[in-house]
Amino acid sequence: xxxxxxxxxxxxxxxxxxxxxxxxxYQGLAELKAILNNSQLxxxxxxxxxxxxxxxxxxxxxxxxxQHTLDANVVFKEQAQPGPAQFDxxxxxxxxxx
Numbered sequence: 001x002x003x004x005x006x007x008x009x010x011x012x013x014x015x016x017x018x019x020x021x022x023x024x025x026y027q028g029l030a031e032l033k034a035i036l037n038n039s040q041l042x043x044x045x046x047x048x049x050x051x052x053x054x055x056x057x058x059x060x061x062x063x064x065x066x067q068h069t070l071d072a073n074v075v076f077k078e079q080a081q082p083g084p085a086q087f088d089x090x091x092x093x094x095x096x097x098x
Contacts (some may be wrong), residue, residue, distance in 0.1 A: 022084045035061060035072045035089055044070055044091050055080075060089070070094050 020031065024074040032054065035041060041063075049065040060074040071093040 021082070029089065030084070031061070031074050031089075034087070035063070038089050038091075040089070040091050041070075041072075045096055047089060064097075066097075067097055068094055 006011060006096045021027070035054075045065060045068065049067050051065050053064045055062045055064070057071070059071070061072045063070045063072055070091055073092060075088045075090055077088065079086055
């Protein structure tokens with residue numbers, strides 16, 4: 001029984017690596033979901049605007065609507081333990097389309 005407990009304990013200790021950072025595809029999806037679900041996005045844009053594209057940038061994403069462009073900066077938080085990246089979204093540079 002002690003062997004089983006030691007094996008189970010060792011297995012559970014090794015599982016920590018499985019909850020590491022997300023693969024790039026899923027990290028990007030998490031960032032896009034956070035942007036689109038952020039209440040500040042609807043405060044920045046007008047109700048009649050339509051998002052026509054979202055482009056990846058060095059600091060996050062550029063949201064392009066039928067009337068404006070808006071930067072959504074992804075600001076990563078420091079983490080004490082491994083796991084999916086924690087981040088905040090900061091909107092800036094709202095500009096009308098020319």
